[in-house]
Amino acid sequence: MTDTADGSYVSARRATRLSTLLPILLVATYFTASFILRLLRGGDLASDEAQQVAFSHALQLGYGDQPPLYNWLFYCFGKVFGVSVDTLAFLKNATLLVSCIFLGLAARKVARGRDTAWISVLGLLSLPAIFLLSQRDLTHSVGAFAAVAFFLYVLARMAERPSVGNYALLGAAAGMGFLAKYNFAIIPVATVIALLLEPGLRRLVLTWRLAVTIAVGLVVAGPHVYWVVSHLDTATGDTLTKMRAATSNEAPSQLRAAWQLLASIVKCSALTLAVFAVVYRGHIRTIFAATSEWTRVIGRMLVISMILVFVIMLAVDATLMRPKWISIFFVAFPLYLAFKVDAAGVHVPGAIGKLTVLVGALIFVFLGVVFAASFH
Template identity: 30%
Template sequence: MSNDVHRPWGAWLLLGLAAYFFLHVLIRATGSPTLELDEAEKMVVTQWWAAGYSGQPPLYAWIQAVVFRLLGADLWSLALVKNGLLFLTYMFVYLSARRLQGDMRLAVLATLSLLLIPQVVWESQRDLSHSVMVTCMAAASVYVMLRWLDRPTLGHYLLVGVVFGLGVLSKYNYLVFAAAAGLTLLTLPRGRALLLDVRILISAAAALAVTGPHLHWVLSSQDMASSGLEKMDFGQGIWPLSGLGEMTLAVLAFLTPLWLVMWMTFRGDFSRVFLRWQSPAGQFSLQRYLLAVLALLVILVLLGAAHFKDRWMLPMLWVFPLYVFAMMGSSALTPGRVRGYIATCVVMPALVLLVMAWRVNDWAVLEDRQRHVHPFDALAEALADRGFERGIIVSDGTFVAGNLRMHFPDSQVLSPSVAPGRLRCEAGGDVLVAWEVSQEAVLGQRLGAWVEHHLGPSASDMQRDIQVISLESWSGERFDFAVVLWPGALDGACRVGRPVS
């Protein structure tokens, strides 16, 4: 009877989330044209199709490339992809919670709890892409897995393999989520029976078919593909204390302020969640899953990982509110508690919308050195005044390169920080090398070697022709850009030879 009364809650939840993410699309697409780091990277890597681009898997780039080709390479397309994935994440969380919890209110509150996780509600909007993708795929994986546990048909075995394969293509920390889910299933009679069924080979074949091209790229591009592992600082610090400390801080940072709000709202019911052992009678034990995640993280520490970031916990720990509400049950949901918790959850996205609007508009309240104040429009005007029209733009990183593509859409933008694409060389095209400088305008060794290998001119030629363009942003900050420009220098072989004077 209770579920029938509260059935409209689910529809209102999804409708409200759709409106919320539409407002984010509107704010970002009509705000500053300066791209964030991940946005700029997508402007670079979506120019060509490849099995891999950098230290991150390619799924987000593939999806963004499709949308760019359908709607155009602009802010609208960037905002639509990100917010579409975020909406799908919340939807899959809700669908999974509804299967795991008998009370509609528990499912809705568990889903709204994501709004109290900073990495989900704020950082995912500010400047994340692969982490957004992997969280969406982890949420989709749990939902698909629950359907498979309920009805282990041949189609569900195939779907599980495809979805888990796509998860690997979203971000490599998905492997920790997948391993924890697998270990949890092995502890349950139902899970063991389905994993040991011969049909699991269909799942494995589907996953291998999805990930095969990228795995081949990883093996042939190990230097670039392994750059993500370097962020964990294997072998650094005092083993294993530094790693355990960083891991603990990352977990606490990820779950704060969520656990504080839960504790203040539900008090003793929340505290008792961690004193009970969950019965394994259900489809999937969230408690055993979370313990498996912690065990795997500790193993990473013991293997030498010394650095962890809270955003890396996204695909693993988003299930925490589902676990808490499943353990508390309907008895903890008094009307006053429900109203207070929902009100707190709703306040957070309202604040995020306001701050996001501040960030992407010229509002003096946030006059700090953030990326949106970079004067790329003024830089584009200065380059046009110097004769640059179209051609090849190269920068040391994707931030400058991607932002310049916004202003020169007919040009190809490239960077040594991502795998090289197919150079499109047109006779009469210009060559522009540009990067941001903080002090002396010196050509970086990696950038110089890349340009010399792919385009022809030597580092000494480029160093000789460097010009510095000093610009001031709307907030009064000074930005210096070093540029080397050779108008009309391209020929069909992409070897410009000596620069044109």
């Protein structure tokens, strides 16, 4: 090997190490900083945090209009570490970190490439629900983000090795997702439809093992489902009231619902898409023209989920949709973008470094904004 070849090889190795080290450093620094700044903000609790503290003294099947998984997690952490702002902040940031880990693992299961995994993780951090809403006052949705990421990882794992154990694990993931956020129930339905529409993956649905998934999911979520049926007004009343917000607009309710949903979709995805477009400018047409089994499956899951959300809005006569209510579905959006890049075979030198810098600047600026706003 010539000196020139040796130098090129060493440079390539260094670039690879750097593209791995930078995102790891960003993720570790960001969640550490988020934890510390929440402690510095003091003991004034936001509404969701106050609810966690209020419900932390007893372990129950249900607590109100939100499912209980995050309450159970905080109850356990509170018993071990005490009920405090420290525990609230640690659990939230640890849960968000878990979301990043499982989404990256899902990408690695399908594409195997480090770049694909980091695109999905950095893309997740660029979602407004993660870097802004979560730092303000989300709790149950934070648990749901982790549940969606875990579900996607298990789905990819099951596709690779469709064993009874993996089908059972998918059922457990689906059950936990429902216990994290009620609208998670849409995701398994969208997944089944998306897989049935993909000939190469249809076999994952058309098998007796799916009964194992359903059975395990019912076992995990069943006790709380019984509680919901027994306390239906408590579990759903407040949410439906918010979605049926009064409005002076004389437009048909169906049109208002469609507009609200479309606006929320844009708010959930536009910033991530813009960051992605900056890094991969010049290759956008190639990337979005590329397709694979998994780009089609994830893309269909997103579209079907939004269609089902719209159908539910029409069914309950909802005229309001806030971005945070559909934010859990967009955990899959960075994974979709990562699979698109992988399918296109596009290799932009330094892309992960650029993505890390852009996302890092974005999330730390808004972390500072949230911190400063807490004193006003």
